[in-house]
Amino acid sequence: GAVVSQHPSWVICKSGTSVKIECRSLDFQATTMFWYRQFPKQSLMLMATSNEGSKATYEQGVEKDKFLINHASLTLSTLTVTSAHPEDSSFYICSARVASGSPEQFFGPGTRLTVL
Amino acid sequence: SQQGEEDPQALSIQEGENATMNCSYKTSINNLQWYRQNSGRGLVHLILIRSNEREKHSGRLRVTLDTSKKSSSLLITASRAADTASYFCATNSGGGADGLTFGKGTHLIIQP
Numbered sequence: 708g709a710v711v712s713q714h715p716s717w718v719i720c721k722s723g724t725s726v727k728i729e730c731r732s733l734d735f736q737a738t739t740m741f742w743y744r745q746f747p748k749q750s751l752m753l754m755a756t757s758n759e760g761s762k763a764t765y766e767q768g769v770e771k772d773k774f775l776i777n778h779a780s781l782t783l784s785t786l787t788v789t790s791a792h793p794e795d796s797s798f799y800i801c802s803a804r805v806a807s808g809s810p811e812q813f814f815g816p817g818t819r820l821t822v823l
Numbered sequence: 824s825q826q827g828e829e830d831p832q833a834l835s836i837q838e839g840e841n842a843t844m845n846c847s848y849k850t851s852i853n854n855l856q857w858y859r860q861n862s863g864r865g866l867v868h869l870i871l872i873r874s875n876e877r878e879k880h881s882g883r884l885r886v887t888l889d890t891s892k893k894s895s896s897l898l899i900t901a902s903r904a905a906d907t908a909s910y911f912c913a914t915n916s917g918g919g920a921d922g923l924t925f926g927k928g929t930h931l932i933i934q935p
Contacts, residue, residue, distance in 0.1 A: 713865075741922040741923070743922070743925075749927070750911060750925045750926060750927045750928050751866075751911070751913075751923075751925045752925070753922035753923065753924065753925075756921070756922050766922075798863070800865055800866065802866075802922075802923075810853065810854045810856070810871060810915050811856070811868060811871060812868070812923060813868070814858075814865045814866040814867075814868075815865055816864060816865040817863075817864065817865045819863070
């Protein structure tokens with residue numbers, strides 16, 4: 708149980724295009740999902756907290772207009788990288804909490820974005 | 824914000840030996856978790872220790888937590904080649920409501 712999937716696994720796009728990444732909780736409902744970014748050989752950095760039915764909460768330094776987050780249902784959150792540039796190339800990982808108040812998060816397999 | 828520091832950054836040992844990784848953090852926490860990440864993959868949750876616990880075991884894993892020193896250690900006993908991965912500690916300070924703050928990670932290489 709507690710499986711989180713991401714789609715796509717990897718994507719290559721041209722500079723200036725927008726890319727949407729999906730994060731799904733497959734066998735549970737997730738009221739809260741989190742988006743992280745990981746640059747090569749570095750750790751994960753929290754980008755934003757996504758709550759179902761409300762606006763996402765972004766970490767300091769993360770542009771909300773560039774990284775659009777939508778959490779329209781209890782099993783799906785999407786991250787759209789708008790007008791992507793080469794510096795946005797990274798590994799994007801989402802996670803979800805099983806239940807309110809539970810500290811454990813289950814992570815998706817990640818999406819590798821390469822912007823040419 | 825990044826607050827965890829793992830030590831060492833990289834560790835290479837022989838199969839069968841024990842591997843110890845340390846993690847320090849800066850703020851008060853609700854719990855601390857350890858994750859494993861194989862190259863280019865997602866994270867696998869290993870173990871969670873709450874702020875009122877001092878030690879926890881899970882199979883070949885042993886985690887300690889010293890809140891007075893704001894540090895934790897992860898011990899992997901009888902290491903195997905399959906344990907080769909990056910290991911991260913992550914802290915949660917908001918009772919589960921907040922995202923995790925990850926340490927920089929320790930890259931562990933188990934030589935057969």
